[in-house]
Amino acid sequence: MNKSSGSSKPRLYITREIFNEALKKLEGVYDYEVWDRYQHPPYEFLRKKLVEFDAVLSMPTDRFDCEMIRSISHKIRIIANMAVGYDNIDVECATQHGVYVTNTPGVLTEATADLALALILATARRIVEGDHFVRWGEWWRTGTPFHPKMMLGMELYGKTLGIIGMGRIGVAVARRAKAFNMKIIYYSRRRLPENVERELGAEYRDLDDLLSNSDIISIHVPLTKETRHMINRERLSKVKRGAIIINTSRGAVIDTEALVEALEKGWIAGAGLDVYEEEPLNPNHPLTRFKNVVLTPHIGSATRETRLAMALLAVENLLAFAAGREPPTLVNKEVLRIKPPGFY
Numbered sequence: 001m002n003k004s005s006g007s008s009k010p011r012l013y014i015t016r017e018i019f020n021e022a023l024k025k026l027e028g029v030y031d032y033e034v035w036d037r038y039q040h041p042p043y044e045f046l047r048k049k050l051v052e053f054d055a056v057l058s059m060p061t062d063r064f065d066c067e068m069i070r071s072i073s074h075k076i077r078i079i080a081n082m083a084v085g086y087d088n089i090d091v092e093c094a095t096q097h098g099v100y101v102t103n104t105p106g107v108l109t110e111a112t113a114d115l116a117l118a119l120i121l122a123t124a125r126r127i128v129e130g131d132h133f134v135r136w137g138e139w140w141r142t143g144t145p146f147h148p149k150m151m152l153g154m155e156l157y158g159k160t161l162g163i164i165g166m167g168r169i170g171v172a173v174a175r176r177a178k179a180f181n182m183k184i185i186y187y188s189r190r191r192l193p194e195n196v197e198r199e200l201g202a203e204y205r206d207l208d209d210l211l212s213n214s215d216i217i218s219i220h221v222p223l224t225k226e227t228r229h230m231i232n233r234e235r236l237s238k239v240k241r242g243a244i245i246i247n248t249s250r251g252a253v254i255d256t257e258a259l260v261e262a263l264e265k266g267w268i269a270g271a272g273l274d275v276y277e278e279e280p281l282n283p284n285h286p287l288t289r290f291k292n293v294v295l296t297p298h299i300g301s302a303t304r305e306t307r308l309a310m311a312l313l314a315v316e317n318l319l320a321f322a323a324g325r326e327p328p329t330l331v332n333k334e335v336l337r338i339k340p341p342g343f344y
């Protein structure tokens with residue numbers, strides 16, 4: 001889709017179809033073009049295409065490494081990522097080149113926390129396995145409507161939830177877990193203020209302590225140099241036997257090979273995963289072999305309300321920039337000292 005007025009408005013490339021409500025707000029300010037295929041635009045295509053544009057509204061799967069940024073930064077002034085995570089963008093390189101980077105924090109917190117809870121429940125109570133058991137006739141073939149030892153799972157009441165990365169989503173998961181009467185422990189870069197710890201009933205622990213004392217571990221750190229493979233073989237070997245691991249952050253926070261080994265050796269009782277080191281996940285991937293693993297296709301923020309709010313926030317950032325104002329959710333604030341916002 002192409003919305004061009006033939007005027008001298010800044011040109012915006014949008015790397016996937018977004019809602020019309022968000023597109024409408026751009027009219028009169030930007031001339032925009034939308035990549036309207038379902039598959040993502042290839043890296044080389046974007047590298048060539050974006051040299052003609054002043055701004056880009058991107059998705060977390062569009063890679064803006066330094067090579068890409070160097071190629072496009074003589075014209076592109078802002079990358080408005082429609083995600084809270086921005087590990088797809090080399091932010092340091094963008095700053096050096098005077099390119100603004102924005103994200104969409106906050107608006108997706110509740111939807112993503114809902115999904116984390118859904119994965120906790122689905123894994124602990126074997127919901128997907130149970131569905132298959134009924135749907136594919138296994139239950140029917142047993143001829144047994146009820147057995148005291150059939151499909152036993154883990155109860156949440158009174159169990160310990162270990163949250164790694166107690167930011168917006170981590171806190172929203174803790175709030176939900178409190179309603180299940182779970183004990184909450186957490187590990188994060190910084191401790192929460194005392195009053196928030198008290199309100200959540202959350203205790204700070206170091207990572208090894210959290211791993212060996214949690215019945216369920218839920219990961220909510222961003223993917224950075226420090227968190228890549230934070231959950232590796234050594235750490236997985238320390239996890240309390242019978243625990244479940246949930247990951248809705250980024251796949252590469254866990255070393256996938258080590259996770260598969262932990263599942264094979266029974267170091268953990270199961271996993272609920274929304275994110276993977278390689279996306280989309282190959283259906284022949286070893287993770288798909290385990291009945292005690294629940295897999296969802298990176299849908300943490302996938303509700304209509306949230307995806308619209310994300311698009312609107314990305315657009316708000318683009319509008320502020322075009323008006324010469326600091327975008328409300330600017331990631332690289334240091335860029336303000338390098339180039340002022342606005343197309344000039």
Ligand code: NAP
Pocket residue numbers: 084085086105106108109112164165166167168169170187188189190220221222223224226227248249250274275298299300301302
């Ligand atoms: P956030 O508010 O920034 O929370 C992240 C937390 O992790 C912060 O408390 C942060 O500490 C902490 N942290 C950062 N690096 C750490 C480290 N090395 N060790 C320990 N703790 C560390 O972010 P959020 O909004 O909750 O989002 C978290 C992540 O979820 C995003 O980055 C994204 O990757 C992922 N996500 C996925 C989906 C999905 O569709 N599955 C949807 C939304 C988000 P500081 O406060 O010190 O920075």
Ligand code: GLV
Pocket residue numbers: 060082083084085086108300301
């Ligand atoms: C989605 O994965 C996000 O980071 O918003």
